[in-house]
Amino acid sequence: MPTLTPTLWDEFTNGDRRACARLITLVENHPDAIPDVHDQLATRLGKAIRIGITGPPGVGKSTLNALLALGLADRGHRVGLIAVDPSSPFTGGAFMGDRVRMDRLVGDDRIFMRSLASREGTGGLSPATPYVADVLEGFGMDRILIETVGVGQAELDVMACADIVVLVLQPSTGDSIQSLKAGIIEAADIIVVNKADIPGVELALQALRFALGLGKGRKDRPVPPLMPTSAQQSEGIDKLLDEIEAQAKRLVDSGRHLEMRRARIAREIRSGIERCLWEKYAARADAESGIAHAAEDLARSGGSPYPFIGDACAKINITLDRKAETNDSQDR
Amino acid sequence: MATDTKIKVVVGKPGLDGHDRGAKVVARALVEAGMEVVYLGLRQTPESIVAAAIEEDADVIGLSVLSGAHMTHFPKVMELMKEKGIGDRLLTGGGIIPTKDQETLTAMGVGKLFGPGDDPSLIVNYIQDWVKEHRREN
Structure with a gap:
């Protein structure tokens, strides 16, 4: 190993x-290996701002991302860039094409770019993404750009992983009805309408303005600014960078950044305990066969799985409450 | 999961040759075989290819050269790989490469090279076998 x-x-x-x-x-x-790596990295974490870049396929996320990375580096930051592309659920392979749009970053020591295949992740990121971001921060990067796979309406992994979410859209992706739907649009801290050099940008902005205007009643987050850009023509990028940096400063000054970090650590602890409990249960000699038998019976008889689950959880409790030796003898 | 670690391949076309259909077909075949392929696209330099392979921690670099400049590109990439400390990865590729040149390149440490008409499964098998034999610790 x-x-x-x-x-x-x-x-x-x-x-x-x-x-x-x-x-x-x-x-x-x-x-x-993650616990070991994390123990080492821990003292180096907590300062970087993580910026999620999400949106439908083909709207220009990678092209835009490359410009943002360069712009942030020019403003004195060290930039980590993670670009996630989808893994095939059938073959497990992945074709990752983000670098085609990021030629200009290669060889720039201020920037570290890494492509990740989404693997088992179904929410737009790969399961390892937050840990990869930690490694990049530990390497000295203070701005981490995290680009999701091209997403639809409800892939929200990026929210848990990023301090600022930039949603990238383009003209002609739907009328005002699309902008009214719940989901990813609510997760955005900044909404970019890219490809502003093609016709239809005014209509797209109008539809979004209308939908966002209705949401003014929400107190927990401000209405996200709408920013037209053309990554191809390098237009609107400076304004977008200004906005990102202004939001980053507000996050840190208001203590919200720390709060998000606290929430993230709490989640990590919770999932660590879940994993640990599962491992303890799975270590029982009859764990897998027990589940298989129960599933077979239930599939046949149409019963509920919850009595079995309750039973199983009760067994984990015993393992946790006592020392390994005593519980060994008890179990026998 | 940990037992079948993914093979990561960086595929690129060095130089000014714009014929990328072959590279795309091969990249796709590698993906079908379950590999993770980082496609760099056209007009790469040896420096940009090696820099990308370092950041991606690739097991394999695959070059596609149809311009006739293979005797420049392959040795230059090989040399840079060694210089930058990733000489332990596989450099392979394909294109219109005469057998005599292939032999010269292989003698320099370049892996097997493939040409028009070769079944993509040959490339898949070659890479899988090579990685199995040369698996790095981490």
């Missing part, structure tokens, strides 16, 4: 890009 070796950690802390890439591979391919 690959692990975090002292050599790899030394190279990483010395700024070796190869080591950074290898550490990303480690958390991506070997979830078992």
